[in-house]
Amino acid sequence: MTQDKIRIGIIGLKPDESWAGVAHVPSLKLLSDDYEITGVANSNLESSKAAAEALGIPNAFDNADALIASPDIDAVTVTITVPQHIKVVRAALNAGKHVYCEAPLGNGLAEAEEMADLARSKDLVAVVGLQARVSPPVLYMRKLIAEGFVGRVLSSSLSGWGGNWGATASNISRLGYLLDKSNGATMLTIPLGHTIAAVCDVLGDFTEISAMLDTRVRNVKSEDDGQILEQTAPDQILVTARLEQDVPLSIHYQGGMPNGTEGFVWDIHGTDGDLRVTAPFGHSQMAQLSLSGAKAGDGELKPLEVPETYCEGLTADPVPGNVARNYARMAKDFRTGNRAASTFDDAVGVQRVIDAIERASESGARVHLEPRDRPLPLNAKDHLA
Structure with missing residues (x-):
């Protein structure tokens, strides 16, 4: 070139x-x-x-x-x-x-x-x-934790709704293949996969994993024409894990969209404070994330404004x-x-975690991993204030 x-x-x-x-x-x-x-x-x-x-x-x-x-x-x-x-x-x-x-x-x-x-x-x-991984709230949360906002991280919990993989589905001609787990495009590999990448950047890589994958909705109704489609992809994902620095993490993702509740909640608890990220649904790569936090003794979480510099000169709209x-x-x-x-090597790191979740669910045993995550620079020049 x-x-x-x-x-x-x-x-x-x-x-x-x-x-x-x-x-x-x-x-x-x-x-x-x-x-x-x-x-x-x-x-x-x-x-x-x-x-x-x-x-x-x-x-x-x-x-x-x-x-x-x-x-x-x-x-x-x-x-x-x-x-x-x-x-x-x-x-x-x-x-x-x-x-x-x-x-x-x-x-x-x-x-x-x-x-x-x-x-x-x-x-x-x-x-x-x-x-x-380059969502401004995620980048800013990394900075806050590195600067000690929560103190020593004690634990983290994550819940999300997949948007797809529920009782009904639309645009079947283009997205129907998501229902077949053999295609490798499932709630585990897409919304949770993207989120796993962000979790590793913020809190460190996975070292131990236990998991249960289940398909509770096996017949999905097409919103396009009413036909019934078989679903083999998991619509329930439950994971308990340990991250680097021995941080325990719990995860629950489920198919469909929430009814009156937040569609994505990521909590990080520490000795000196707490951080929370919320969104309407569990695709952290394209949902509008909102960040809030509280120092120990504050009594309630308050919204935290993400500095404009974390947009890296580009729109805050998460999709483009x-x-x-x-x-x-x-x-x-x-x-x-x-x-x-x-x-691509970073992608392998994420798929190692996904593979471990699948193996843990199949075997019922705890799977151990060697940390290999490479956190991204906070920006391309790695000098955000």
């Missing part, structure tokens, strides 16, 4: 509908000094042309391989279903293209490890979309903002050789 702007090709883009359309395209437009979207590839040329025309993208390709082979593409954004990730990512890396892949990186730990090993061997910038913060770090990684954005 010799030109100033990074030329991005997006695989899996439907304007105003797909995640690429509502999050990646707006994010890249916020970073127009760093990126130019120069190509799109969908499942067929007609769909690619429609997306390109709607968004003013100069090149439409009839498949992913054609986009990857194009000399007009420096980096490939992969926003297709999880089972398709490994083939496309492997092809892009082997072609010498840098990659931004949505999380989870692979359908299981082995696929993630293969892609991370390949990216490392090719010495390419390989970024995964673990954007909850968090993705844009990841892309901004990726652009700096291109130019500096650093790793300020979430890497």
Whole structure:
């Protein structure tokens, strides 16, 4: 890559509908000094042309391989279903293209490890979309804990609603595959997976895990046409764990949306105070997070305003903002050789925890892990006040 702007090709883009359309395209437009979207590839040329025309993208390709082979593409954004990730990512890396892949990186730990090993061997910038890690409230909470706001962390608890994986589901043609656990795109790997990445940055990596995964709703009614679909993905996730510094953690995620209660609550209790993060639902990577805290003796939690610097010069809106913060770090990684954005190796760390949760649930035994988490810099320059 010799030109100033990074030329991005997006695989899996439907304007105003797909995640690429509502999050990646707006994010890249916020970073127009760093990126130019120069190509799109969908499942067929007609769909690619429609997306390109709607968004003013100069090149439409009839498949992913054609986009990857194009000399007009420096980096490939992969926003297709999880089972398709490994083939496309492997092809892009082997072609010498840098990659931004949505999380989870692979359908299981082995696929993630293969892609991370390949990216490392090719010495390419390989970024995964673990954007909850760069959410401003999460970054600020990390700073508060490091500065001793809660004192010594005694424990943490986390509960969330998955949004999907409940009694009903919509947009089945695009999202129905989430109900099948064999596809690797479940409540465990998506909303909880993103949240696990943030937990590790804030409190340290997992060292011990016990878990129970259960599917309580096995028949899901489609809101689109009323048909009944089978669900094999877990809609109940219960985890007890120990983190570094011996911090105990409890987790409960469940499918669907809450009825009159908060959809996401993350509490951190310490010797000198408490912190709480709340949101309407459990996708911490795209929900609007609210941070509150109290020092010992205060008697009640009070809202904590996140300083503007933690937005890193980008919108606080979490959908385009968090993705844009990841892309901004990726652009700096291109130019500096650093790793300020979430890497494929970071994705492997998250999938190690997910794999351990699955093994603990299957065996009923406690699973032990060696800490390997790499906390992100607080920002690309690591100098936030």
